[in-house]
Amino acid sequence: MLNLHVLRLFYTVATTGSVTRASQKLNISQPAISAQIHKFEKEHNIVLFEIQGRQLVLTPLGEQLIQPLQKLFALEEQVQLRIEDHHSHPKGKLRIVGNYLATSILIPSWAALFKKKYAEVEVQISTANSREALEKLMNFEADVAIYGLGDMPLPIAQGLHWTELYDDEFWFVVSPEHKYANQVISLRDMMAEPFIMREAGSVARERLTQLCEEHHLPPPNIELQFTGMSGSIHAVSAGYGASFISLLVANSYVTHGKLAKVNVTGVNLKNTIVMCTRQQEHVEPLVEKFVAIAIHNKNSMSSEHIL
Numbered sequence: 689m690l691n692l693h694v695l696r697l698f699y700t701v702a703t704t705g706s707v708t709r710a711s712q713k714l715n716i717s718q719p720a721i722s723a724q725i726h727k728f729e730k731e732h733n734i735v736l737f738e739i740q741g742r743q744l745v746l747t748p749l750g751e752q753l754i755q756p757l758q759k760l761f762a763l764e765e766q767v768q769l770r771i772e773d774h775h776s777h778p779k780g781k782l783r784i785v786g787n788y789l790a791t792s793i794l795i796p797s798w799a800a801l802f803k804k805k806y807a808e809v810e811v812q813i814s815t816a817n818s819r820e821a822l823e824k825l826m827n828f829e830a831d832v833a834i835y836g837l838g839d840m841p842l843p844i845a846q847g848l849h850w851t852e853l854y855d856d857e858f859w860f861v862v863s864p865e866h867k868y869a870n871q872v873i874s875l876r877d878m879m880a881e882p883f884i885m886r887e888a889g890s891v892a893r894e895r896l897t898q899l900c901e902e903h904h905l906p907p908p909n910i911e912l913q914f915t916g917m918s919g920s921i922h923a924v925s926a927g928y929g930a931s932f933i934s935l936l937v938a939n940s941y942v943t944h945g946k947l948a949k950v951n952v953t954g955v956n957l958k959n960t961i962v963m964c965t966r967q968q969e970h971v972e973p974l975v976e977k978f979v980a981i982a983i984h985n986k987n988s989m990s991s992e993h994i995l
Contacts, residue, residue: 693724694724694725694727695728695757697710697721697725698750699753699754699758699761700713701721701744702746702754703754706744707744735749762828766828780806780972781812781974782802782809782810782811782812784799784811784812784814784830784831784833785815785816785830785832786816786821786835787817787818787821787836787891788886788916788917788918788937789856789937790821790961791813791815792937794834794961795813795834797985798982799978801985802978809974814830817886817890817891818836818837818889818891821833821834822964825965825966826848831974831975832963832975832978833963834961834962835891835962836891836892836934836959836960836962837891837961848965848967849965850962850963850964851962851983852960852961853961853982853986854936854960855958856936857934857935857957857958858892858895858896858935858957859932859933860931860932860949860950860955861930861947862931862947862950863928863947866927866930866948870950873950873951873952874952875903875952875953875954876903876905878930879900879908879909881909882912882930883896883909883931883932884912884913884914884920884924884931885910885912885914886914886915886917886920887915891959892933892934893908893910893932895957896908896932899957908932911928912929917933920933921933921947924947925946936961
């Protein structure tokens with residue numbers, strides 16, 4: 689059986705870069721750390737570190753162990769957090785992460801329905817861009833992730849289970865008073881406008897950049913950047929620039945006259961909205977219950993948001 693204590697010593701030395709820093713972090717003496725790692729190497733007939741000059745350098749095997757150990761200790765931390773959560777929330781805790789679209793339009797009603805049935809369960813909802821949402825799920829920082837797939841690979845290939853919720857699309861939007869409001873224009877003309885977008889990593893921003901590359905146009909001129917969609921929408925509706933956002937988000941604002949769509953010739957980009965959990969054997973009962981509620985109610989979303 690592997691000695692996890694020694695593996696933690698090795699991992700800490702490797703990630704901090706020295707025995708000295710590992711000693712300070714773990715509050716264990718340097719000689720004790722070195723002795724235990726050397727003993728572990730001898731027992732398993734391996735070498736994890738080499739000395740090059742005055743530096744301690746990982747061997748090829750040592751480098752190979754870093755990633756699985758990172759996952760191992762992340763899981764250990766999650767086990768500890770679950771135990772702590774059990775004491776704080778004995779009836780359970782459900783952690784949901786979504787992109788702006790999900791947390792502003794989709795998740796609230798589903799979370800409310802879930803709480804009606806399981807009132808004593810703690811429900812934690814956080815917002816991230818699509819890539820961050822997927823990473824949080826993979827790193828066991830969330831139980832359910834709902835986001836726009838964009839051009840990211842299907843999450844099932846990464847040990848996750850996914851369900852398609854909506855076949856969304858992207859719209860160019862401007863203020864109703866903008867010269868291009870409700871007009872049909874070329875992509876070149878559209879891209880001459882200043883853009884207001886979310887931060888790098890959001891699916892809409894990545895798709896817009898890719899669209900420019902595919903049509904051999906300069907990248908979008910992003911004059912304002914917000915960490916959430918709300919700021920972008922309010923800035924555009926106030927009369928400055930354009931944005932590129934999900935239909936599920938834009939439709940309500942267009943219906944109420946706060947934004948106007950721009951019809952750009954030859955542009956019809958889809959954005960599949962997915963709900964992801966870990967593979968079935970790792971799904972907890974609370975997660976299954978929330979997923980069932982979401983799937984059962986996904987077609988009853990108000991026409992205010994879905995055409």
